[in-house]
Amino acid sequence: GQQLNQSPQSMFIQEGEDVSMNCTSSSIFNTWLWYKQEPGEGPVLLIALYKAGELTSNGRLTAQFGITRKDSFLNISASIPSDVGIYFCAGRSANTGKLIFGQGTTLQVKP
Amino acid sequence: GAVVSQHPSRVICKSGTSVKIECRSLDFQATTMFWYRQFPKQSLMLMATSNEGSKATYEQGVEKDKFLINHASLTLSTLTVTSAHPEDSSFYICSAQPGQGRLGGNTIYFGEGSWLTVV
Numbered sequence: 127g128q129q130l131n132q133s134p135q136s137m138f139i140q141e142g143e144d145v146s147m148n149c150t151s152s153s154i155f156n157t158w159l160w161y162k163q164e165p166g167e168g169p170v171l172l173i174a175l176y177k178a179g180e181l182t183s184n185g186r187l188t189a190q191f192g193i194t195r196k197d198s199f200l201n202i203s204a205s206i207p208s209d210v211g212i213y214f215c216a217g218r219s220a221n222t223g224k225l226i227f228g229q230g231t232t233l234q235v236k237p
Numbered sequence: 238g239a240v241v242s243q244h245p246s247r248v249i250c251k252s253g254t255s256v257k258i259e260c261r262s263l264d265f266q267a268t269t270m271f272w273y274r275q276f277p278k279q280s281l282m283l284m285a286t287s288n289e290g291s292k293a294t295y296e297q298g299v300e301k302d303k304f305l306i307n308h309a310s311l312t313l314s315t316l317t318v319t320s321a322h323p324e325d326s327s328f329y330i331c332s333a334q335p336g337q338g339r340l341g342g343n344t345i346y347f348g349e350g351s352w353l354t355v356v
Binding site (some may be wrong): 141159161166167168169170171174214216218224225226227228229 | 243271279280281282283284304328330332345346347348349350352
């Protein structure tokens, strides 16, 4: 099925460092969502973006909806060990209305 | 707390049998629910869109006779894996979107997922 291009695929960082990941597509989306998934559990919503250019924060997390509506990024500041997990972007297609997922970014944080 | 609940969280079944997974929206009504499948270390792949009161819409490559979806009420959708085989072993996740109300109309919430192991 169709997927977004999410990068990087994995990151291994030191506690306290900032993290940035992004998703791009050739298609236009009218909603961008960022999820975190831990092993054996369903995705948990972190941030939802509904308008092009929108910048939204949730604690140490900040995400933006790209102006072109074809991309989004997620930043995590001052990472901590509990940030470990897989982060997925998801875009809701403006054409089909379906939610399409990126391949995920696996984050590991070294204490 | 969870707004979308799945049951069972884990199930083991014998090859050839059928398994039903339930997805419930707890705080809202959902005319549309979605079923995803996730293999280890891979992303979520949409299987089908479940529509209350009508037939589900399946993605290309997903066998509708094998993965039966029933959306009998505005808070419940079920996925039945029929004649299960070991290759059907996977993590199945549902999601739902509130239409209106305090949770917001555009956000999609996911269930906790159901691990299916076919032996």
